[in-house]
Amino acid sequence: MKIIDYSDRDHYKTQAFQTPFHERAAAFNQKHCWGRWKDYITANTYYDTATEYFAARNACSVFDLTPMTKHRISGPDALDFMNRLVTREVGKIKPGRVGYTVWCNDAGQVIDDGTIFHLEEGVYRLCSQEPQIDWLMTSAIGFDVDIVDETHDVAGLAFQGPTTCAVLKLMGLEGIENLTPFGIAKFDLDGFELTVSRTGYTGDLGYELWVAPEHALTLWDRLFEAGALHGIRPIGSEALEILRIEAGFILAGVDFLPANEAVRPGRTRSPYELGLGWLVHLDKPYFTGKRALIKEKENGSRYVFAKLNIEGNKPAHQSFIFDKRQKFAGTVTSAAWSPSAKVNIALATLEAPHGKPGDQLLAEIYYQRELKWSRVMAPCTVVEGVFWDPPRKRETPPPDF
Amino acid sequence: MNNSRTNSNGGYDAIVIGAGHNGLANAAFLAKAGLRVVIVEKNPWIGGASVSRELHEGWIYSNCSYVCSLLRPEIYRALELAKYGLQVVPYGGSVTFTQDGNYFGSYVDEDVSRREMARFSERDADASLRYHADIMRQCRFIRQFLLRTAPDPTSLKPFDVKEMMHLGREFWKLGEDTLGDLIRFYTMSISDYLDEYFEHPVIKAAYAGSGIIGSALGVMSPGTAYVLLHHAMGEVDGSIGSWGFARGGMGAIAKAMAGCFEAHGGEIRTDAGVEQIIVKGGKVTGVALENGDEVHAPLVVSNLDVKRTFLQVMDEKDLDAEFVTKVRNFKIRGSSGKLNIALDGLPEFPALRGNPEMIRGDMHFIDSIERLERAYDDWKDGSWSKDPYVDLLIPTLTDPTMAPPGKHFMSVFVQYVPPKLTKNGVKGCDWTDEDRDAFGETVINQISKYSPNFRDLILHAEVRTPRELEAEVGLTEGNIFQGELTLDQLLFNRPIPGYAQYRGPVKGLYMCGSSNHPGGGVMAAPGANAAREILRDLRKPNTVPEGWLDD
Amino acid sequence: MTDQNKAPNAGKVVIIGAGHNGLVCAAYLAKAGFEVNILEARHEVGGAAASHEFAPGYRVSSTGHLLYRLDEQVIKDLDLASHGLEMAASDLPTVALGSEGRHLKIHDDRITGEDVSREDRNAFMAYRERMLRFARIISGLDDKIPPRIASGERADNIGLGRLAWSIRRLGKKDMREFLRIAGINIYDVLEERFENELLKGALSLDGVLGTHLGPRSNNSVFTALHRLGGSVNGKQGAVAIPRGGMGAVSEALVKAVEALGVSILTGAEVGHVEIENGKATGATLVTGEIMPADYVISCADPKTTFLKLIGPRQLDAGMVRKVSNVRQKGNAAKLHLALDGLPKFTGLEAAQAGHRLVVAPDLEYVERAFNHVKYGEHSAHPVMEITIPSVHDASLAPEGKHVLSAIVQYAPYGPGSDSAGFEAQVMETLARYAPGIREQVVASELLTPNHFEDRFGNIGGHWHHAELALDQFLMLRPVAGAAQYAAPVDGLYLCGAGCHPGGGVSGQAGRNVAQLISGLDK
Incomplete structure (x- = not known):
């Protein structure tokens, strides 16, 4: 079953489609606060963003990620193709494993980031924010591969939080506790196949659950049944936004501009400029952008991606960043108050050479109290690690709560 | 607007020939600067090709130009056109009908649009993002030159050197890749260009139409990618590439400009066709009207196309022979026709299965590049296209002012229609009324293939070939841009190298029509740019706005 | 075997393809002290600058039959005259064939013919x-x-x-x-x-x-x-016919390079360029044999060079897309006729039979001929550039016999290419100007772009390797980012008609690349 059938001539009658979980999600959505994510309607918030956020950090949370773009890549040259496409060595992602990666254009500028699921020997699923079929087909010239957009063939839930492992055990996923971070396991759930990956976008213990759309409601029901005593709660994109900033994850279109959509010169970023140099494996065979990235490595980057710890409690959305001599140093791309770290945090793009850990900068923040706008130059520090990094995220087996 | 003869013998600082939108804009800016300006217009109505006319009782036709996008917002604002009654309402969407009874639509909502494209090709749906980004890059570059006078690359005058350097700097700023694309964009055919993005023939055909509108070029002719850009660089309310309807028809634009002009003391004389521009002692001194009157002023601005200006209303002996040859060689080719139709009701398009959005925008009936190109082959052979490209709009679905409730006005732009016909192997035959009607029938048949009840709804149809367009509006060969948009007639080459700064070859003579940079499309930029140059020559304060830089 | 002037050991070069550009490049590099090996897939050298015997005793230039832009510096530097290059005829006038023998002769800036006005002559x-x-x-x-x-x-x-x-x-x-x-x-x-x-x-x-x-x-x-x-x-602006046909240019070049110690290996088809860590280290033959080199130069057309010899795996995907979009579909066909006597063109003196004869009676005719190929068909009424080289060069045909060589347009590349049907139409067109020619034909062949692709290996069968147009010229030829001869892979250079300054037997790409490489160390 395809959730959306592109061949339907009357598709225009539906401006945004319901995910296979919609019926259940709608029952929870007391606020009727829906948003659009590509082709679909998804919840911005169900009940209260703070409550949802703490479900993810304190118990367990369910986020509908069906709209995530998914491409399936297979065929004799699948591995070679993937290696030429992305910056990291895909050969090291063994079957049953997942790897985070970025891919670049010729100039070494990031087109998108995403995860590679090595589903079975030689079969990959690439999950990304933006559709990539044009770029994938272009990259496929000279490779014997099959590329299929399976966005609408797979339903997915992100199940994140400290009690998730316990809940999945209760649900009957035998041995789930042995699944290591970035591992994939398949289970039989009521006679259908459930794929579980220990991945997520929250920087915490968590899993992503993938099923065929027709089994989506069963999955939801079984999950909520099992999680009832473990604080399970559906969460919307607003809570997820805070979770991912705490985890230091970037978002396409927010923290960087996908290179294929850039119109103005100089607006795109390389992996090095997004703090993702660790994903660039210059010692592997040629991949798109490699020559440009070698050059950048020799000559230095223009920008530095930085995580900022900002004094005070005024959220630094869209702030300009200055150095101590009040000279422009960059801009904030994402900001949040971290409810777990109890720190005012932000992700920022700074002009090199700013952005070294420990650098002291100033964030120009405009804020409003009872309709009165004020401006503050809040001192901030470039921090090295992420703002939330619990050991359970790495532990196998993970603790039960 | 009046026919008064007061002040007929002078007291004017400038005469503008032709009350087209560029003439009106030019005159308005001059009047704003304090000049006493008179516009002389041959027709009893104003607007030139930007006109609304009641040609069937109760129906207002935009019988020439029919949609608005290129009109520069800077001019809109500087001339306070809103205050003088202009309202531009954007419309979205378009549809291309296919021969197998299907259609390909484009929607205002980008996700719906993407899914519609995916109905034909998922890859094309994704590639369209790359396509639009690439087009936008080129639009951003060209848009900043619309309200600037093109520099003369052969000149060492400070202005030209300064502007050349500006052009060079902006050029350089694009970076190597975009620059390479720019050269490709200005020299490639739209068909080859689209091949680099899309795979589905219907999608290519849907995009390619903008590459030929108003041009005597085929989709496979190098140079048509630019013509597409010309249609994509406009905007409505900051949305680049959007098109809108002028409420009340395109005449509303002329009417608002005239309102502004008259509010600043300007005078418009209709039924005042110019017989000749009077030149004495190497300077213009005024114009002699067809009715025998003379109007005098030290400055004459012609809104007529360059051929009409120099070959019809000027005496050749006042001009350099070489210049006249260049004017003769100016390419202003008739390639379009138009049907304006009053409808008793809304025609049905069965392929749409009641889709209400598709009929609100542009409707097209050619579904492949090859069909588009063959339509051009007919033109080359001196015949109207037997399988014509049609840009059909029903403005009354958006604008309630143009027809009685429930009735409709339909504007049908047709490509290709030659200025002269080849009959029985004889080239250059004039159009006859019978030819015109046969052409109209070809178009009605084309539409009827997709709308069986369309023909029965026709209450009145005005069929316009290049002959009618030239006779009535005065556009030579009926060319809607007052000259082809090819490399030899763009920027500093438009209309004629060395005369691309709105100044004519005789002192006191200026040109402000679309024959000049940046060309046609109801932009008003040539009129505004000419006004700026005139005011510069007169050392008067400039009233013409600068282009808004969008970062 | 080495030349006296040769500087020792400047480096090892492998050139893929013994077309005229490859030969010119080899000669200059050998002179500059490089050790040069040319690998040619075919058993003949010269690439498209070739002559062939299409019927026993009848030889013609296989593709282009007029020399008009062979770099004169190349002729001098490589001393091609002493290696046998000689013009059988130079500075040929053009005769525009008119109906009923009303022809126009165009030579330099003069036109002769009855129907041409004084204004036209002056203009x-x-x-x-x-x-x-x-x-x-x-x-x-x-x-x-x-x-x-x-x-x-x-x-x-x-x-x-x-x-x-x-x-x-x-x-x-x-x-x-x-x-x-x-x-x-x-x-x-x-x-x-x-x-x-x-x-x-x-x-x-x-x-x-x-x-x-x-x-x-x-x-x-x-x-x-x-x-x-x-x-x-x-x-x-002059045109000439080399003695022995276009192949004679290649023969002279071969002699020149051999005298300079260049080795040419024929029947040596390169499978791919050997690339290590982003640098070309040699060429690998389809047999698996590796020919190591410091510099690898490909004279193949851009698509072959990028998509086959380098391969997408060594290139950025965007570059691969750009190369895939290069327009290189040929439209020129070649008609060769073996004739048992000099054909008689209506109204043409025998002395003029050796001129460049063109069939292009008016602009609309040429445009209509083009119309067909837009849709993948061949012209119903083709245009032609005809030479009868045997008038100037008796070696091309048996005594008293002649060969006719005509470039014929437009022929499509691809499935619409039907040379049999096309040949009938070409002959009909020709017979309009030379009514008895059909009876004189001893043997004939019509080569279409598909044949050229098969024969010379240039994808699309295009004479310029890549369409010569403003969007594929200078810094955009064959594509931006590879227009300065250096491929994106270090040590690999492009050197064919697909590069600047395009096709026509000129040798300029070859000379430019050689100068680029020999200038690198300086």
């Missing part, structure tokens, strides 16, 4: 002079590495400045005219100047021969200028 003198001058702007770039735009490099800026200066130096009037017409079509330019239909038809051929353009297609002025830029024996 032609001015036109010819101006076109030759404009052509020198284009040909002035021939021996330069194309500058990149906005690269920020000084050398590039100097190159662009030099181009701008060469245009400026035309003077105000001509500069304006150049900027006006350089980007447009030959149809409009001719219509502006001339009345005589036959004259316009014949002149339009300069803009469309060997291209996918009709006279009305913009770009066709540019291609005409490209064609008029060359010189023969110091005379710009």
